[in-house]
Amino acid sequence: MALAPPMDYAGSVSSGQKHLGCFRVHTSSRLQRVDYDKKSRTKQLVVRAIFVDRPQLDFSNPNWKEQFQEDFGKRFSLPHLRDVIDVEPRPTTFSLKSRTPLENVNGSMQESWNGYVNDDDRALLKVIKFASPTSAGADCIDPDCSWVEQWVHRAGPRKQIYFEPQYVKAGIVTCGGLCPGLNDVIRQIVLTLEKYGVKNIVGIQHGFRGFFEDHLSEVPLSRHVVQNINLAGGSFLGVSRGGANISDIVDSIQARRLDMLFVLGGNGTHAGANAIHEECRKRKLQVSIVCVPKTIDNDILLMDKTFGFDTAVEAAQRAINSAYIEAHSAFHGIGLVKLMGRSSGFITMHASLSSGQVDICLIPEVPFVLDGPNGVLRHLEHLIETKGFALVCVAEGAGQEYLQKSNATDASGNMVLGDIGVHLQQKIKYHFKDIGVHSDVKYIDPTYMLRAVRANASDAILCTVLGQNAVHGAFAGFSGITTGVCNTHNVYLPIPEVIKSTRFVDPNSRMWHRCLTSTGQPDFH
Ligand SMILES: Nc1ncnc2c1ncn2[C@@H]1O[C@H](COP(=O)(O)OP(=O)(O)O)[C@@H](O)[C@H]1O
Numbered sequence: 469m470a471l472a473p474p475m476d477y478a479g480s481v482s483s484g485q486k487h488l489g490c491f492r493v494h495t496s497s498r499l500q501r502v503d504y505d506k507k508s509r510t511k512q513l514v515v516r517a518i519f520v521d522r523p524q525l526d527f528s529n530p531n532w533k534e535q536f537q538e539d540f541g542k543r544f545s546l547p548h549l550r551d552v553i554d555v556e557p558r559p560t561t562f563s564l565k566s567r568t569p570l571e572n573v574n575g576s577m578q579e580s581w582n583g584y585v586n587d588d589d590r591a592l593l594k595v596i597k598f599a600s601p602t603s604a605g606a607d608c609i610d611p612d613c614s615w616v617e618q619w620v621h622r623a624g625p626r627k628q629i630y631f632e633p634q635y636v637k638a639g640i641v642t643c644g645g646l647c648p649g650l651n652d653v654i655r656q657i658v659l660t661l662e663k664y665g666v667k668n669i670v671g672i673q674h675g676f677r678g679f680f681e682d683h684l685s686e687v688p689l690s691r692h693v694v695q696n697i698n699l700a701g702g703s704f705l706g707v708s709r710g711g712a713n714i715s716d717i718v719d720s721i722q723a724r725r726l727d728m729l730f731v732l733g734g735n736g737t738h739a740g741a742n743a744i745h746e747e748c749r750k751r752k753l754q755v756s757i758v759c760v761p762k763t764i765d766n767d768i769l770l771m772d773k774t775f776g777f778d779t780a781v782e783a784a785q786r787a788i789n790s791a792y793i794e795a796h797s798a799f800h801g802i803g804l805v806k807l808m809g810r811s812s813g814f815i816t817m818h819a820s821l822s823s824g825q826v827d828i829c830l831i832p833e834v835p836f837v838l839d840g841p842n843g844v845l846r847h848l849e850h851l852i853e854t855k856g857f858a859l860v861c862v863a864e865g866a867g868q869e870y871l872q873k874s875n876a877t878d879a880s881g882n883m884v885l886g887d888i889g890v891h892l893q894q895k896i897k898y899h900f901k902d903i904g905v906h907s908d909v910k911y912i913d914p915t916y917m918l919r920a921v922r923a924n925a926s927d928a929i930l931c932t933v934l935g936q937n938a939v940h941g942a943f944a945g946f947s948g949i950t951t952g953v954c955n956t957h958n959v960y961l962p963i964p965e966v967i968k969s970t971r972f973v974d975p976n977s978r979m980w981h982r983c984l985t986s987t988g989q990p991d992f993h
Pocket residue numbers: 643644645675676677708709710711712733734735736737738739740741743762763879880881882
């Protein structure tokens with residue numbers, strides 16, 4: 469009998485290897501950690517695979533696919549207000565046409581066509597049929613990598629809604645760190661709520677703190693108030709970390725008589741929003757909690773990309789280009805740029821790729837050694853010898869094993885990282901001094917310049933889609949959901965499914981391989 473591996477499997481494998489026994493680890497469910505073996509001075513990528521997103525399957529059972537799909541359908545079903553309370557639907561007030569609803573251009577009634585999304589509409593979560601588990605980036609369920617359809621719910625306005633817009637009070641809150649596009653999302657939520665006929669819209673200031681810090685009053689929002697907020701970066705409502713006492717927040721939601729809460733934030737915020745949703749359910753409140761994923765790190769599972777990411781990658785180009793010019797102009801110049809990315813290297817990988825000038829790209833997901841014949845420093849020597857200068861781009865979460873662990877956390881409980889940029893700068897300087905070769909290291913750390921900017925055009929469109937869909941989701945009666953883009957289609961997902969782990973760059977992916985092709989860097993181990 470071929471059983472799937474145990475639910476919690478820990479194994480030590482070499483960097484990038486993902487084949488555990490006969491079963492390939494689902495990239496998105498993989499949690500990984502880099503361990504440094506002091507004796508052998510090598511690093512090992514320790515993969516802790518948690519098979520959270522599939523049941524124990526017996527592949528010798530001819531019905532395993534049906535079993536998988538049934539379980540998948542349950543996991544991705546959207547929590548709805550009517551699951552716990554009696555609520556009746558009513559016809560939507562959201563008109564898709566500027567002329568009278570149901571009247572077409574000829575003036576005749578149109579019965580069959582409507583522009584609403586049907587509750588049974590679905591989008592495919594995965595669109596590649598891998599011929600083999602060894603195909604690049606293969607993401608398989610069974611050892612044969614069989615094709616299994618995985619359907620998720622389509623986002624958009626429904627014909628039936630579960631709130632009377634004129635009595636709705638809606639709140640918006642932005643949590644965590646800043647991200648380009650927050651104001652665009654706030655603005656679109658307000659405009660869409662008004663289109664449904666909602667008149668009472670408020671902003672909660674400075675994240676979850678705004679719910680219980682008395683001096684942080686509600687900000688009344690309307691089309692007039694938010695009209696131009698997208699022209700600036702930051703959050704019109706302010707952000708913050710920490711301060712998430714779920715019971716107090718739900719007390720506050722009740723006291724404020726909120727019917728809908730739109731929560732903009734990353735992994736931590738989603739965990740908070742889901743806890744708020746669960747508490748509202750426990751109290752049988754008719755409150756919809758809907759998230760919009762916000763993270764420049766792009767580290768939320770299942771989504772093509774999160775808003776602000778493109779803008780951050782674009783903002784990083786200025787830093788990389790300056791480092792390039794400095795390095796190229798100096799004698800034996802080495803440009804070093806550190807970019808944001810707490811545990812995922814998406815910004816660094818994409819910024820390196822789009823710049824085309826980066827020689828060494830270092831991300832948290834791919835271990836590297838600094839010293840020795842295969843180390844980063846030796847490769848830098850080679851670059852100085854051969855082209856006369858070099859450019860390194862490193863993610864802030866990379867190489868943390870080389871730094872003193874402080875165990876300090878921020879107000880939200882996120883680990884405070886050591887400064888890999890400063891460490892690398894020192895290491896490079898001393899290395900070249902040691903070997904008696906001149907070097908001129910220019911270190912640029914653009915930090916907040918990546919995220920304190922307004923959204924670029926493509927992010928502004930993404931924010932528009934997400935903000936509008938968040939409102940449609942709330943009116944459709946869903947709660948405990950988030951909205952994103954999967955394979956270019958707009959979907960709703962239950963919150964727990966997107967926060968099972970952080971989304972990481974897959975060292976076996978085509979994108980990382982493209983990055984390696986572009987930089988020309990060897991494996992540093
Ligand atoms: N596991 C959790 N459960 C409940 N609330 C959380 C959790 N993690 C973080 N939060 C709250 O969510 C907010 C934002 O979290 P943070 O990690 O700073 O940013 P992000 O949402 O961008 O990941 C903070 O107010 C924090 O207290």
